[in-house]
Amino acid sequence: MAVVQPLVADVAIVGAGLCGLALARSLHAQGLSAVVVEARERLGGRVLTRRCEATGQALDMGPAWFWPDTEPRIAALLAELGLASAPQHDPGDALWLTDPNREPERREETGGVHAGAYRIKGGAARLVEALAATLPAGSVHPGSALRLLRDRGAWLELQLEEGQEGGRRMRLLRARHAVLALPPRLVLERIAFDPPLPAALVDALAATPTWMAAQAKAVTTYSRPFWRTAGHSGNAFVRHAQAMLGEVFDASDDATGAGALGGFVALGAAQRVNFRRGMPMLIESQLVQLYGAQAQQDGRQHVCDWADEPWTCSAADRAGQPEPPQADPALRRPHWAGRLYFGGSESATHGAGHMEGALESAARIARALAPVRAAAPGAADAGDALSRFKATVAARCAQAPLHYRQHLARLLSCQQAEQLTQRALLATVEQVYSETLVALDGLLPGLGLERAGPVAAGRHALTPVLLAAFDGWNGQLLSEALAFNGGSCALSNFPDEHQPDTVLRRAIALDLAAAWREFALELNGRLMAASTNADARRTAVPA
Template sequence: MTDDDITTTGAMAPSRRTLIRGLTVGGVLAASGLKLTASAEAATTEGSLPASVDVVVVGGGLSGLVAARKLRAAGRSVLVLEARDRVGGRVLNHTLSGGSVVEAGGAFVGPTQDRILGLAKEVGAETFKEYVAGNNVYSSNGGAPQTFTGTVPPDLLALADAAILQTRINKMAAETPIDAPWTRKDAHNLDSVSVDTWLRQNSVLPQVRKLFLSYLQPTFGSDGLDVSMLFFLWYIAGAGNETHVGTFERSSDTANGAQDSRFVLGSQIVPLRLAAELGDAVALNAPVRKISQDSDAVTVVSDRGTVRARRVIVACPPPMVLGIDWAPQLPPRRQQLLQRMPMGALMKCDAVYAKPFWRTKGLSGYGIADTGAVRVCFDNSPADASVGVLLAFVGGSNWNTYGNQSLAERRKAVLEGFAKLFGPEALNPIEYTEHDWTREPWTTGGPVAVQVPGAITAFGNTIRTPFQRVHWAGTETSTYWAGFMDGAVRAGERASREVLELL
């Protein structure tokens, strides 16, 4: 990590040493009230690696840790190689100066996300409901904010247009095969256009396209120009489970939707507790540089040493897979797919206040604006509301505008955006923190790798196809809830089943 990955300012800003401590396994566990002995922590960060194991897992995010846990439970020897000095991947806690925890990465869980909710229960990670009481706020063209309830702002024409689009999207998503979207009868037509193009062709009002950015930018880190419409429909179809059809509402809503709940100790508590279970089977600071296969085994070369394994599970963001030296090289069609799966551009900005002042005004903390740095925001306060926290997602073209400004300029713009929606009190936080996922060298963006137009129909059927002794995990390889923690868990479980059947 670089010093710029997590930036905190304000009168109560913690020191750089505190920040670094908060990113280690032991530091976050300590902040979360879970003890881990010094020897156990040291075993994950230094020392020699085993010469051989049954399975090497590349990537210590949620998906890789879940796969490793399943393999260990089945009696197989396993080693997780993680490039960072922490576990969790795109799931990352940040401890505020007063001791409360917010999420710098993936945070929300909701109905039909059965696998992450079940896993959380197994490891004792409690959830709480996202605060949604009161009115939502909407500002158009920099004008005075208007309050509303539900998910669509109070513009009657926009409401009708948006409702028609949502109904159509839901119908098309329901017709998209969740495990093989490339087999849809009109797949090539849908895969040939971007979401932005489709919205321009099928919406009546420009204002509706602006509203859709409040979904697209935090969801994909994109305005939709580089997102295949077929990929988008498949993504919506995945906002469900085996017994519930995915819908746009479930993907976008707070209450009873994808943003329904958060973890009391922050979402990273789940991978931290998985890592604590696995102990020295998790090796940190171990970037994988080369993976070689022969007829008998796989050789994995990392910065911490070389390990032989019968099988390998790769569970890291798609761009990172291309950065590994493969022998033999990856199949050409898989290379072509990965080259067409860029990460989005996204950062999360949190302003911390002595109390959640917007609640006393009857506001939920959820807001939408179609101008400025803050296009969509949430109440990100901890469960006990010991402080008030407003969260802004800055993604897509908004990241292009504000992500390259100085910290002082961006902080000012974000706080002004909050003030536009919730009042002048927002201009004076006691702390401000942000995390730019484009600056994470082992992720290079967020929150998910999208598939550009043409990728699914040409190469998409390779997404989960094993490469000899190598199997694929990571949230992008899931069918349901790809891009979410639930998708990461599902992918880890599937990859572990594949491997266990062959060992």
């Protein structure tokens, strides 16, 4: 195998999905050199947009939706890059098919099934393309698979395999820092480490599922969205043992005037192998049962089975049951003396598994790698900055009950039936904490960190002052959420959620407490790092 000239960078990013590309963009803006390597020949990771040649429609075969009200990072990035979005088509009834021998039931879904979801016009791949276009030429290397990551002390060495079968070559990439912007289980399955990772970190990687990794998505395109004229939204839920598509939705690209029905295949990865030859006919048959004979007149099927994607789905994901990711906090901490970071959507606190989570992870790592900079001139005094922080917290907390209802509606729209209150509350507090930390970053120069007082037992003097803004909030939010549940018609069919028992309340309280501890540690860590940077600026000798 041939060996070519090594690459050198400040930061090596492994994975050219949303996290990797957004991180590279941020690092270049900070003046750091970043090289992005990607095992696939294309960019985007799980973001994959195909085009239907017959209708001209952009078809998102991976993530398609984002929720602007609860996912602010992606909404802001789209605006910054000048990319338009549009609401997911929801008007009309939703169909429920619970018996393969009966007609589907029409149900009205107040507010729509997808609870305020939006789609990127032209497909989600437009975001990938826009991010890649901001990077310097030669900084992204597709077709480069990381095989070995070695700690050389002063630098990290990445051993890359490039090229196709019969023409492969080995290339080295040397960097001061490395970021693995990959699903955690793929890191374990595909990359060797020297020295080996600690056992606890290996366990954390293995325990974090890859969102949608073993799922398959099918989109059928038509010359027009004929179901809309019949009063259908395009949303359908099929809940019987012979279901081929468990969930159906309107995937039409309205800019073309054509129509498309998307759906998630109900069969598991192993079952899909056995049904592969007959799957097109079975999908068509189910759409005909839902929407009539027009569903078989000019339909063209497009299927993406993510379980067949070796750079998405690990063996553990393929063999296990689909689970929402909830990463161990260890995946959000630096390793190898601050030189190795784990990114990707699964490592996020807020929006894990979504495009929002990928962007949150990128922001976390970009902040950790940011070079020391002088404070902005004319920064506000400490008292003013502290008042603004408290006002920010108060505003975020006041919005939290609304965000809880939005997260709950989103879970219900995805037909989730377990741990609804627990997961919606956790998503709410993580959103508030994430947005608070973003606000804190902007206020750090004005907090007077060098005058804040001594550090005691690893805790910055300002930490308890800032955390006091949240006094009593967790309990108040839990009370307001349970009060809402008690009067919610949507939860009336979920007795455990409508009136949670003591055991469930205890589990929720423990989850919220764990999220609070991680937030408090992160806030303290940012204060400590900012104070260290302030000290470094004061003692630096001018050139």
